[in-house]
Amino acid sequence: MSQLRSTGPAAEPGPGHLYRAPREWTRVHPVSPFLGIWPLLGAILFYLVVSRAPDWVGGGSEDGVTDAINATHLSYFVIGAILLGIIAIVALFGYLGWRFNQYRIGDDAVYQRKGVLFRQQRQARLDRLQAVDVVQPFVARLVGFGVIRIEVAGGENSGIALEYLRIGDAEALRNEILELAAGYKRRGGPSRDSHATDKPLVADAVVGDAGPSSQAVSSLGGVQGDNLVLGSLHGAAAHDRTDRPAAVERPVYAVPNGRLIGSIALSWPTFWLVLTPVWIVVLMVIFRVDVQRVFLAIVGTSLVTAVPVVVGLLGFFWTQLNRGFGFKAGISQDGIRLRHGLLETRRQTVPPGRVQAVRLRQSWWWRKAGWWDVSINVAGYQNDQDAVSTLLPVGSRAEALEAVWLVLPDLGLVGEDGTDPSAPIAEAMESLRAADGFLTSPRRARALDLFQWRQRGVRATDSALIIRSGRFVREVSITPHARTQSLELRQGPLQRTLGLASVEVHSTNGPVKPVAKHLAVADAVALLDAQAERAREGRKHQSPEQWMKAVGLDAR
Amino acid sequence: MSWLNPDDAQWTYVSRRLIPARLISVWLAVVVFAVVFLWLQAYVGGWWYYGAVAVLLVGLWSTWVAVRQVTAHAWAERDDDLVVKSGRMFRRVVVVPYGRMQYVEVQAGPMARMFGIARVQLHTASPGTDAHISGVPVAQAARLRDRLTTRGEAQLAGL
Numbered sequence: 001m002s003q004l005r006s007t008g009p010a011a012e013p014g015p016g017h018l019y020r021a022p023r024e025w026t027r028v029h030p031v032s033p034f035l036g037i038w039p040l041l042g043a044i045l046f047y048l049v050v051s052r053a054p055d056w057v058g059g060g061s062e063d064g065v066t067d068a069i070n071a072t073h074l075s076y077f078v079i080g081a082i083l084l085g086i087i088a089i090v091a092l093f094g095y096l097g098w099r100f101n102q103y104r105i106g107d108d109a110v111y112q113r114k115g116v117l118f119r120q121q122r123q124a125r126l127d128r129l130q131a132v133d134v135v136q137p138f139v140a141r142l143v144g145f146g147v148i149r150i151e152v153a154g155g156e157n158s159g160i161a162l163e164y165l166r167i168g169d170a171e172a173l174r175n176e177i178l179e180l181a182a183g184y185k186r187r188g189g190p191s192r193d194s195h196a197t198d199k200p201l202v203a204d205a206v207v208g209d210a211g212p213s214s215q216a217v218s219s220l221g222g223v224q225g226d227n228l229v230l231g232s233l234h235g236a237a238a239h240d241r242t243d244r245p246a247a248v249e250r251p252v253y254a255v256p257n258g259r260l261i262g263s264i265a266l267s268w269p270t271f272w273l274v275l276t277p278v279w280i281v282v283l284m285v286i287f288r289v290d291v292q293r294v295f296l297a298i299v300g301t302s303l304v305t306a307v308p309v310v311v312g313l314l315g316f317f318w319t320q321l322n323r324g325f326g327f328k329a330g331i332s333q334d335g336i337r338l339r340h341g342l343l344e345t346r347r348q349t350v351p352p353g354r355v356q357a358v359r360l361r362q363s364w365w366w367r368k369a370g371w372w373d374v375s376i377n378v379a380g381y382q383n384d385q386d387a388v389s390t391l392l393p394v395g396s397r398a399e400a401l402e403a404v405w406l407v408l409p410d411l412g413l414v415g416e417d418g419t420d421p422s423a424p425i426a427e428a429m430e431s432l433r434a435a436d437g438f439l440t441s442p443r444r445a446r447a448l449d450l451f452q453w454r455q456r457g458v459r460a461t462d463s464a465l466i467i468r469s470g471r472f473v474r475e476v477s478i479t480p481h482a483r484t485q486s487l488e489l490r491q492g493p494l495q496r497t498l499g500l501a502s503v504e505v506h507s508t509n510g511p512v513k514p515v516a517k518h519l520a521v522a523d524a525v526a527l528l529d530a531q532a533e534r535a536r537e538g539r540k541h542q543s544p545e546q547w548m549k550a551v552g553l554d555a556r
Numbered sequence: 557m558s559w560l561n562p563d564d565a566q567w568t569y570v571s572r573r574l575i576p577a578r579l580i581s582v583w584l585a586v587v588v589f590a591v592v593f594l595w596l597q598a599y600v601g602g603w604w605y606y607g608a609v610a611v612l613l614v615g616l617w618s619t620w621v622a623v624r625q626v627t628a629h630a631w632a633e634r635d636d637d638l639v640v641k642s643g644r645m646f647r648r649v650v651v652v653p654y655g656r657m658q659y660v661e662v663q664a665g666p667m668a669r670m671f672g673i674a675r676v677q678l679h680t681a682s683p684g685t686d687a688h689i690s691g692v693p694v695a696q697a698a699r700l701r702d703r704l705t706t707r708g709e710a711q712l713a714g715l
Binding site for chain 2: 484496528532
């Protein structure tokens with residue numbers, strides 16, 4: 001099984017290191033505990049800086065810790081001993097935690113066992129694989145390490161996170177996981193990039209890989225190797241390779257950082273921020289608030305207290321910028337690949353058919369620019385949903401449609417009198433009131449839904465349900481029938497008096513919650529029945545878990 | 557109620573024993589509060605007995621709601637999916653395909669056990685699926701669970 005891949009001059013172990021996914025139990029890298037506790041070290045460093053710095057930085061002379069130490073009447077020797085003891089205990093726990101944290105990969109699953117007192121055994125079955133992410137938090141990224149997160153379908157916390165691996169190990173593991181999960185064996189690289197290309201191909205790898213695409217990687221390293229400069233600092237040079245090559249990838253779109261910043265600037269938080277002087281004047285003139293005193297009370301008199309306030313105020317912008325920075329999407333045989341992040345970078349791979357639902361959204365501020373953002377539901381992604389569920393942070397209408405095509409290539413409309421397959425989505429995005437095949441809310445829904453009733457609409461194609469809504473914030477959600485979990489029909493007392501009902505399509509956990517509100521009762525009941533039938537058909541025809549088998553690429 | 561009438565569905569209504577099971581705790585609270593209010597009336601004076609009357613009215617209203625809810629709560633096993641309907645004021649019909657069921661859970665608290673009923677909860681991969689059948693007689697609940705599990709395995713579809 002782990003017979004090495006054949007051939008190619010590049011496969012010979014060169015001067016560099018050959019990273020390989022471990023078949024036997026392996027520990028995470030010994031540096032992990034240090035990477036894990038760096039916030040603590042940072043806090044200590046911060047305290048030292050603050051306590052030595054002048055008043056305007058440190059905020060007055062009150063030095064709580066020194067006072068507290070003096071109050072205990074213990075000598076500095078005893079205090080030092082206690083501190084050393086604490087450090088020793090932390091170090092011991094760190095060491096034990098590392099020592100008992102082991103993983104390995106088998107043909108069917110990735111296994112992890114960890115825990116000192118409470119042993120945990122976990123396995124992530126590869127036939128239920130939903131996504132594999134390589135995450136590099138800032139500090140780990142500086143020194144060339146990363147976390148690999150393996151998301152599988154199942155209950156909460158069913159995924160596996162391995163913290164921390166050398167980035168080469170993480171990539172080797174990811175490539176192997178995807179290869180095994182796809183259900184076919186890669187016999188050398190050529191099969192991967194046999195299709196004719198007119199666009200440049202890249203591989204999602206910081207370190208090179210053993211396949212023939214390594215030339216492409218090294219030539220394009222400056223483009224996609226997030227760590228190239230930093231990498232050379234700690235020896236992850238171009239000589240180092242992963243055992244299995246990363247699947248060759250065709251870039252589909254990238255979000256220019258200028259546009260990203262523009263899109264963040266065009267938002268409600270900016271609006272309120274810009275209005276700040278107005279608020280201050282209003283407060284001063286009308287409510288006679290002493291603004292200077294309030295300001296001092298909030299911000300304080302020193303840099304240390306002021307910085308967190310400013311950071312908190314700008315937190316929204318920072319989060320948006322950090323997660324959308326340098327956003328690139330591509331498609332490969334392993335599925336879609338997303339790369340983004342300013343300080344913390346994240347490289348996601350979502351295999352084909354793993355996207356459960358898609359939402360396109362356009363806030364009122366973006367209408368003039370014609371921008372949309374696109375989010376997806378992927379089963380297994382639980383935490384940190386904003387960061388992982390973005391398919392396109394901001395893009396033109398064409399790019400948004402391209403993003404939808406990327407994850408749902410077949411919307412069941414091909415061949416409908418030769419029209420553009422994405423036409424219904426484009427129409428939904430335009431929010432037309434015309435007879436465009438959308439089942440709309442009746443006029444009497446106005447009483448309950450003053451602003452949106454004209455925009456609400458739902459349309460089923462052969463393979464997906466499209467729901468549009470929103471007057472100010474336009475939204476279009478797309479749920480493939482084959483991915484529908486369950487259906488719900490709801491009616492409150494007010495809706496009943498107006499003869500309305502809502503239909504909700506349940507998708508997996510995520511930002512997309514498709515619901516068609518305020519339809520006429522007869523329409524809603526008909527939709528529920530039809531949708532149940534369509535979901536049944538969809539389930540029958542859906543692709544197998546091992547996606548390469550669907551296209552006959554199983555070379556086993 | 558013929559609000560949703562799947563042509564091939566036979567609705568099975570939940571056991572009426574769910575009504576007392578739900579109401580016992582309500583009426584315990586009603587009695588406790590009423591006694592407290594009456595005690596205050598006796599020892600402090602004033603208008604406390606209005607409180608007792610209010611609590612009593614709340615109890616009666618809950619009883620009416622419970623009766624209406626339980627008599628509207630039903631499920632139907634169709635060929636490919638399970639349909640659960642509930643509520644009168646806020647009506648809900650949930651359709652859960654067998655192929656989407658991850659697991660089936662049967663719960664019975666002390667009160668429910670006293671009345672010999674259980675609650676069958678269906679779980680899919682979606683947190684939005686709130687499909688539960690309260691007040692299924694225990695024996696029937698076990699059979700239902702087994703039947704659902706079998707059908708789920710037979711039709712299980714990948715995510």
